[in-house]
Amino acid sequence: MIEIQGLTKQYGSVRAVDDVTFEVKPGVVTGFLGPNGAGKSTTMRMILGLDRPTAGRALIDGVPYGELRNPLTKVGALLDAKAVHPNRSARNHLKWMAQSNGLPLSRVDEVLGIVGLDGVAGKKAGGFSLGMGQRLxxxxxxxxxxxxxxxxxxxxxxxxxxxxxxRSLVKALAAEGRSVLISSHLLSEMALTADQLVVIGRGRLIADMPTYDFVKQYSGSSVIVRAEHLDAFAGTLSAEGIGYERGADEEGRPTLIVPDQTTESIGRLAFSVGVALDELSLRRASLEDAFMELTRDDVQYQSRPAGNQGGHHAR
Structure with missing residues (x-):
């Protein structure tokens, strides 16, 4: 288990991590999310004792990483896949790690097989692709x-x-009772992988909750309506004070998008005015939608919409 208690890191006038507290519990895949510059990597480095906190502490099973005996048997970390001697083979890279930590050499070939590198174990790591380096x-x-x-x-x-x-690997590892903290910018993948989400922005904790609750709380759902007499039903929605937007389905047929309503309430309303619906479905927002909504004020570098780039324009 990882316990983060009031963790803070100050670099000169910049507070990279600001009084962050959360837990990574056994049996749970915890996704660690935040915009670039939010403090995720700094937090992970402090957990591993690579950076010293300005305040607060990071504990693994109740002690700092530096006090662990045989730390590789307690904590496994991937922070920088490029941190490998380029002229050392994949097998030799793992062999020196095993020997220096008192681990059996049989474990080297075992993990090479797990990650799918057993066929290239004798090749120099400097010639590996980015994906092969990640596997190593x-x-x-x-x-x-x-x-x-x-x-x-x-x-x-x-x-x-x-x-x-x-995804399958980390979920299986968590199912064995291990604590897993994983960061990623692939939000669609985090939605499938993480049971719990910890979100930080500009060094501050802004959410710590189950993934399902996070999406539900920070993004709404919409009812999609398609009907032959769509304009008539749009008038009914307006008369009832229900907001909507016009849209189209994948085949280009016009629809109404009704936010923050249920299919039951919209269906009953359509029935009450005699409008037959061809489609009545619920569209839930994604983890990406929820993340963007929550962190929009914490993004370090804001991009401008296309077409608003400044400079000279063609005439």
Whole structure:
């Protein structure tokens, strides 16, 4: 279990992490989200003792990382997959880690097989693709069969099959009772992977809740309506004081998008005025929608919409 208590990190005039408190519990995949510059990597580095907190503390099973005996058997981490000697083979990279931590060498080939690198174990890591480097980093994180895993952007560079494999892997590891903290910018993947979400922005904690509750609280749902007499029903919605937007389905047929209503209430209203509906469905917002809504004021670098880039325009 990871316990973060009032964790703070100050770099000169910049407070990278600001009084953050949360827990990563056993048996749960905890997604760690935030815009670029939010403080995710700094927080992970402090958990691993690589950066010293200005205030607060990070504990693993009740003690700081630096006080753990045989830390690779307690914590596995992937922060930078490039942190490998380029002239060392994948197998030798893992062998020196195993030998320096008193781990059996048989575990090296075992984790190489788990991550799918057994066929290239003798090749130099410097020649690996980004995805292969990520797999080697995951092998290193798994080497000590740890109880706690910290993974920073583990699917970076992986193909769809690799992304799905990582998802299955971390969920299986959590199901075994391990604590898993995973950060990613692929929000659609986090929606499928994480049971719990911790969201930070500009160094501050802004959400800590189950993924389902996060999406439900920070993004609404909409009822999609399609009917032959759509304009008539739009008039009924207006008369009832119910807001709507006009849209179209995948085949280009006009629809009404009615936010913050249920299919039951809209269906009853249509029945009461004699409007037959061809479609009545509920569309829930995604994790991405919820994340963007919650963090829109905490993004460090704001992009401008296309067409509003300034400079000279063609005439």
């Amino acid at each position: 980093g995951l092998a290193a994180a798994l080497l000590g069969d740890p109880e706690v895993l910290l993974l920073d952007e583990p699917v970076n560079g992986l193909d769809p099959e690799g992304i799905r494999w990582v």
